[in-house]
Amino acid sequence: MADRRLTVLQILPALETGGVERGTLEVAAALVAAGHRSIVVSTGGRLVEDLVAGGSEHVCLPVARKSPATLLQVRPLRRLLQAEQVDILHARSRVPAWVSWLAWRGMDVQQRPRFVTTVHGLYSVNRYSAIMTRGERVIAVSDTARKYILDNYPKVDPDKVVTIYRGVDPAEFPYGYKPSPDWLEDWYGAYPFLSGRKVLTLPGRLTRLKGHTDFINLIADLVQAGVDVHGLIVGHLDPDRQAYINELRQLVANRSLSGRITFTGRRDDMRDIYAVSDMVLSLSNKPESFGRTVLEPLSMGVPAVGYGHGGVGEILARVYPPGRVPTGDRGLLAECVMHLLQSPQPVPQCDALSRDAMLKSTLELYRNLVNHPNDSTQA
Numbered sequence: 001m002a003d004r005r006l007t008v009l010q011i012l013p014a015l016e017t018g019g020v021e022r023g024t025l026e027v028a029a030a031l032v033a034a035g036h037r038s039i040v041v042s043t044g045g046r047l048v049e050d051l052v053a054g055g056s057e058h059v060c061l062p063v064a065r066k067s068p069a070t071l072l073q074v075r076p077l078r079r080l081l082q083a084e085q086v087d088i089l090h091a092r093s094r095v096p097a098w099v100s101w102l103a104w105r106g107m108d109v110q111q112r113p114r115f116v117t118t119v120h121g122l123y124s125v126n127r128y129s130a131i132m133t134r135g136e137r138v139i140a141v142s143d144t145a146r147k148y149i150l151d152n153y154p155k156v157d158p159d160k161v162v163t164i165y166r167g168v169d170p171a172e173f174p175y176g177y178k179p180s181p182d183w184l185e186d187w188y189g190a191y192p193f194l195s196g197r198k199v200l201t202l203p204g205r206l207t208r209l210k211g212h213t214d215f216i217n218l219i220a221d222l223v224q225a226g227v228d229v230h231g232l233i234v235g236h237l238d239p240d241r242q243a244y245i246n247e248l249r250q251l252v253a254n255r256s257l258s259g260r261i262t263f264t265g266r267r268d269d270m271r272d273i274y275a276v277s278d279m280v281l282s283l284s285n286k287p288e289s290f291g292r293t294v295l296e297p298l299s300m301g302v303p304a305v306g307y308g309h310g311g312v313g314e315i316l317a318r319v320y321p322p323g324r325v326p327t328g329d330r331g332l333l334a335e336c337v338m339h340l341l342q343s344p345q346p347v348p349q350c351d352a353l354s355r356d357a358m359l360k361s362t363l364e365l366y367r368n369l370v371n372h373p374n375d376s377t378q379a
Contacts, residue, residue: 007037011096013064015045028056030359078103114369142311145289167358173299179272201277211283236266282306
């Protein structure tokens with residue numbers, strides 16, 4: 001029974017871009033590689049082609065919108081679970097989790113799949129978010145996420161909350177990686193002003209959460225101190241966030257940094273950008289559940305500096321303590337960055353937070369649930 005082929009269905013809003021989406025594809029690929037059947041339900045997106053090319057199946061259901069109309073997908077999902085004899089139903093976001101739970105709850109207890117949720121973020125605390133704690137097993141992506149669950153939802157059984165750190169693939173982000181000559185030629189052809197300068201990079205979505213204002217002010221402080229530095233803000237310039245983008249551009253102009261900060265837009269070559277960066281920053285003003293954009297450069301040996309709260313603080317404390325700064329302290333942030341630019345401290349190799357470890361633990365959780373059918377909780 002331990003080795004039987006499983007059918008695992010993961011459900012999330014869409015397959016466009018982001019850490020949740022990437023993690024879904026990674027688990028899907030691991031399932032296929034292990035001989036299991038992988039199904040993903042979403043509204044679709046640019047990553048569907050990659051998913052299917054990797055041997056998984058995609059079923060398109062409109063489960064992204066926070067609307068009562070989305071609950072019309074409860075019955076179609078229930079029929080899908082029954083028809084495909086799904087063993088594991090894994091919900092990765094709140095709206096799909098509500099659809100999943102309602103579909104799952106309406107099935108015969110002896111025939112329904114095991115229900116798993118993953119708490120990817122530190123969501124607002126309310127009944128709507130509480131659905132992410134309804135899994136028979138709840139995966140927390142860090143100790144920060146586990147603490148968030150148990151502190152804010154005291155009725156949750158601690159034994160069903162399992163910490164499985166997100167991880168990066170050392171083959172995708174190898175230690176000491178160097179970009180190809182062709183890439184370097186294209187990069188410096190597009191950004192010739194980066195040559196010879198210290199390059200600081202802030203990756204991530206362009207939202208107020210990510211600390212772009214602190215990053216811009218940091219660059220201003222460094223330039224004022226005589227450091228020949230350039231800041232890269234790497235992230236999708238979402239038209240829906242145009243007002244915020246305009247606000248950031250105005251701040252750049254007000255600080256006389258038009259020649260010192262570049263908005264690159266979304267890039268699919270982050271590994272190369274990390275490699276040509278002297279430092280990667282993470283300055284979220286609220287704690288985040290994890291810190292993929294810190295772990296990726298650290299995996300490559302590129303220094304990272306970030307505010308020491310949430311998952312980012314956990315990673316820095318574990319892998320690169322010199323880069324951990326008290327949250328919101330701009331003075332210490334500038335001092336830390338200046339010190340590490342002037343006296344670099346090498347990043348040690350660390351394989352503890354690897355993608356393989358994450359995938360092994362996730363598939364083991366699936367197997368354990370299926371192999372212990374009497375260990376069912378009323379989620």
